[in-house]
Amino acid sequence: MTRLGDLERAVMDVLWDGTSGDTGSGATVREVADALAGRELAYTTVMTVLDRLAGKGMVQREREGRAWRYRAAASREAHIAQLMLDALDLGGSRDAALVRFARSVTGTEADVLRAALNTQASRSAGPGQEPARQTDATRQPVPVDEGPDR
Template sequence: MTRLGDLERAVMDVLWDGAPGASHGVTVREVAEALDGRELAYTTVMTVLDRLAGKGMVEREREGRAWRYRAAASREAYIAQLMLEALDLGGSRDAALVRFARSVTGTEADVLRAALSAEAGMASSPADGGPLTDRVEAPAADPASRPGRAGETAER
């Protein structure tokens, strides 16, 4: 997963937060206008979007002479993937998860409990979408089989 620089994050925020006409994607000009407080050149925004497309963070579609860009995944899916990668940094995944669980607020703990309960229910009824509206793919049992982890081995 790609960690985003400040400008990349600002551009992704425009895409994630739904710039006008974002359902069909946005043009470089629309992104530049949404970032008007940053006084960026059109070509700078175009370069950032092109690099984000190369990283797989955005999808683009040709419309006439211009491209329309949209986020390849939701902000929540991106953050969840960063969290999973952080767990792979080393040490004990279990210890990190326990420490994380102890650090969340009561409301956040309720959200986690509901998500885990819904996931447990999904195991017996995969056709039922359950109460979770933005599902994130569960990690593979073998960390080396995750996308971007080919050929990597890690001892746990």
């Protein structure tokens, strides 16, 4: 997944936040430029950024009269989740990276992760089946680099 530059992120935030009204309706170049008025960007700059985002698959566009209406191709949350998955694919041990990440989250964030994992485990078990449970005997230790920052 493509990482976004500062201006691309600002444009995507406008689309994700639905600043132009109904969040599902998308926005025209003019509406995005108006939402970014504090940045004093030229209309053509916003148009170029949206065109490049369309080329990267980040936005979808459809004709509306003589203009294009742009919509985010995926939610902000889906984009962030994909960035996290891409980071895990950078190399090294995914398990070690996940353990290190888990150790860095707050208690509330850990609760959210735990609930999501429990929900996923329940769905994976299928109807009428109990989710697989790990016992102490089946847990495998994950080696984690305990470098100077920990």
